[in-house]
Amino acid sequence: MNQALVAAAEEAPREADLAFECLYRANRDDVYAYAAGLLRDRAAAEEVTATAFERAYRKRSRFDPGRGEPRAWLFGIARNAALDELRRRGRHAELAADPADLLAERPDQSAEQAERRLALAAALATLDPRERELIALKFFAGLSNQEIAAVTAVSESNAGTRLHRAVTKLREACDGLL
Amino acid sequence: MDSSRDDEKLATALQELRPTPREEFAAELDERAAAGFPRHSRLGGLLERLRSTPPRKVLLPVGALAATVLVLGVVVAGVNSGGGDSAEQSNLPFLSGAAAEEEAESGGGEATTASQEATTESLESSAGDEAASGASAPSSSGSAAATGTSKRSIERSAEIEIGTAPAEVSDAASRVSAIVHANRGIVQRSSLDEDDGEARAEFELLIPSGKLGDALAEFSELGDVLSRNEATADITAPTVSTAERLQDSRARIDSLLGQLADATTEAERETVEAELRAERRHAARLRARLADLKRRANLSRVSLRIVSDGGTASGSSWGVGDAFHDAGRLLAGAAAVAIVVLAVLAPVALLALLAWLLHRAWLRRARARALS
Numbered sequence: 001m002n003q004a005l006v007a008a009a010e011e012a013p014r015e016a017d018l019a020f021e022c023l024y025r026a027n028r029d030d031v032y033a034y035a036a037g038l039l040r041d042r043a044a045a046e047e048v049t050a051t052a053f054e055r056a057y058r059k060r061s062r063f064d065p066g067r068g069e070p071r072a073w074l075f076g077i078a079r080n081a082a083l084d085e086l087r088r089r090g091r092h093a094e095l096a097a098d099p100a101d102l103l104a105e106r107p108d109q110s111a112e113q114a115e116r117r118l119a120l121a122a123a124l125a126t127l128d129p130r131e132r133e134l135i136a137l138k139f140f141a142g143l144s145n146q147e148i149a150a151v152t153a154v155s156e157s158n159a160g161t162r163l164h165r166a167v168t169k170l171r172e173a174c175d176g177l178l
Numbered sequence: 179m180d181s182s183r184d185d186e187k188l189a190t191a192l193q194e195l196r197p198t199p200r201e202e203f204a205a206e207l208d209e210r211a212a213a214g215f216p217r218h219s220r221l222g223g224l225l226e227r228l229r230s231t232p233p234r235k236v237l238l239p240v241g242a243l244a245a246t247v248l249v250l251g252v253v254v255a256g257v258n259s260g261g262g263d264s265a266e267q268s269n270l271p272f273l274s275g276a277a278a279e280e281e282a283e284s285g286g287g288e289a290t291t292a293s294q295e296a297t298t299e300s301l302e303s304s305a306g307d308e309a310a311s312g313a314s315a316p317s318s319s320g321s322a323a324a325t326g327t328s329k330r331s332i333e334r335s336a337e338i339e340i341g342t343a344p345a346e347v348s349d350a351a352s353r354v355s356a357i358v359h360a361n362r363g364i365v366q367r368s369s370l371d372e373d374d375g376e377a378r379a380e381f382e383l384l385i386p387s388g389k390l391g392d393a394l395a396e397f398s399e400l401g402d403v404l405s406r407n408e409a410t411a412d413i414t415a416p417t418v419s420t421a422e423r424l425q426d427s428r429a430r431i432d433s434l435l436g437q438l439a440d441a442t443t444e445a446e447r448e449t450v451e452a453e454l455r456a457e458r459r460h461a462a463r464l465r466a467r468l469a470d471l472k473r474r475a476n477l478s479r480v481s482l483r484i485v486s487d488g489g490t491a492s493g494s495s496w497g498v499g500d501a502f503h504d505a506g507r508l509l510a511g512a513a514a515v516a517i518v519v520l521a522v523l524a525p526v527a528l529l530a531l532l533a534w535l536l537h538r539a540w541l542r543r544a545r546a547r548a549l550s
Contacts, residue, residue, distance in 0.1 A: 017214070024211050029199060036197035046203045053207065054215045083545035120191050129549045139192035171188055 020060050023070050024053060030141040031078045037136030038082050038129070048085050052078035072150035075143065079133075079151055086129075123173035131166035138163055246529065331414040331471070334387050334478040336394055342401030344486035347377035350400040351484060354381055357396045361389040364477070379484040384477040397482055404485070417471045420464055427461040 036045035149159035363385040434454040441447040
């Protein structure tokens with residue numbers, strides 16, 4: 001759906017705008033979730049999300065459907081923005097804010113559930129940034145392995161293997177807490 | 179089985195952990211998206227970025243840019259001051275070979291500035307002065323060239339094409355001879371072809387350099403000037419070099435004569451005489467070369483053509499052929515300008531492309547490092 005809509009960018013500007021709007025609506029929260037999961041900083045994630053959509057909007061006429069899906073293209077842009085943010089801050093996905101800031105307690109949760117959430121967040125923090133990025137792409141943004149492969153510029157099987165390793169490591173870090 | 183159930187539980191837990199954007203942020207971003215992500219002013223954005231960038235990160239690219247501009251300036255200056263050699267060979271057909279030979283003989287590395295310039299009629303007034311300086315032979319001492327205070331030895335040449343009515347070509351050709359003789363010049367070669375109402379006359383002339391300007395002005399009055407090109411080549415260095423070598427040769431001959439007088443044995447005398455003969459031959463060659471160089475400085479070569487084909491005699495109207503001719507010249511001029519522009523822009527574009535590629539590669543690596 002998105003592909004057809006975005007592909008029309010050069011031919012009909014109005015249709016291109018509509019296509020971009022669809023892409024934006026469908027992916028706004030996913031892009032934010034990915035950025036927040038990788039950066040672990042709400043303000044930075046918001047900045048990266050806004051930057052990513054702005055860049056994508058400016059480049060929308062240059063999108064080539066022959067080279068991939070719009071969603072993967074958008075996440076490629078978001079990834080570059082996130083990595084630029086990491087680079088600019090001169091640190092490597094270190095905590096910039098209290099993770100609790102990202103994991104605000106939900107009123108409907110029991111104390112036990114809240115504890116599990118914190119334990120999982122702590123386990124996520126033990127992963128290295130590359131692994132955390134894969135988890136964020138898969139479980140926060142909901143990308144398929146094929147899309148993750150396109151975003152991270154590796155083969156699909158490689159992406160699957162890396163993701164499996166990251167999940168295994170995360171499960172071990174949780175150590176029966178879930 | 180357990181592992182699979184664990185994975186499912188983990189996936190569910192992770193999805194519960196999924197960060198969600200604040201409502202205020204989402205609303206603000208929605209507004210910006212609906213407005214097409216309006217740009218902040220470019221200047222303001224640039225200043226903001228500059229302010230947020232550490233000085234050391236600004237100084238490096240600015241320094242690199244300044245260095246590039248400096249290098250480009252030096253290269254351009256170098257090309258302008260030293261690029262005459264090859265141009266001379268292509269634009270100066272009957273001087274190029276000789277000048278190159280002289281340069282080679284003078285050692286190549288000397289200050290042989292065989293610069294040549296195609297001049298227009300507007301430069302004619304200065305031609306006489308330069309020719310006068312060219313007409314004066316260089317002193318036999320080489321120090322003059324070294325100090326740069328002596329008059330230069332300049333070789334000049336010109337090509338001129340005159341258009342006139344077919345019936346007037348013959349008359350114009352006879353007036354050429356009169357002009358040449360009046361200016362104490364020499365007609366080296368001349369030809370006149372008349373056929374089916376078309377006529378063409380060609381001349382190869384030698385005109386005293388001091389009178390080249392006057393002669394060209396008189397030739398221009400024979401009809402319409404269709405084209406006129408003048409060129410100069412500085413042959414001071416080969417002239418001075420040859421004169422120095424001749425002086426050395428003469429000194430060597432004097433020395434050998436002294437040795438001959440002092441020779442006591444027949445064998446010794448024969449050896450010295452053989453050397454003397456060789457040195458005298460060498461001196462003769464140098465004298466001939468020096469005379470040739472002086473002649474080239476004193477006499478300018480002029481190639482003159484008088485044509486009726488396409489030429490417009492006085493009173494005749496401008497026709498289709500003239501239109502084609504003018505169009506061709508215009509196109510040639512435009513092509514020349516385009517080539518010059520291309521020559522300037524191509525290296526700049528290449529540098530920009532290189533810088534862009536380097537920046538992309540650097541950015542890719544920097545992003546990869548950000549995750550490691």
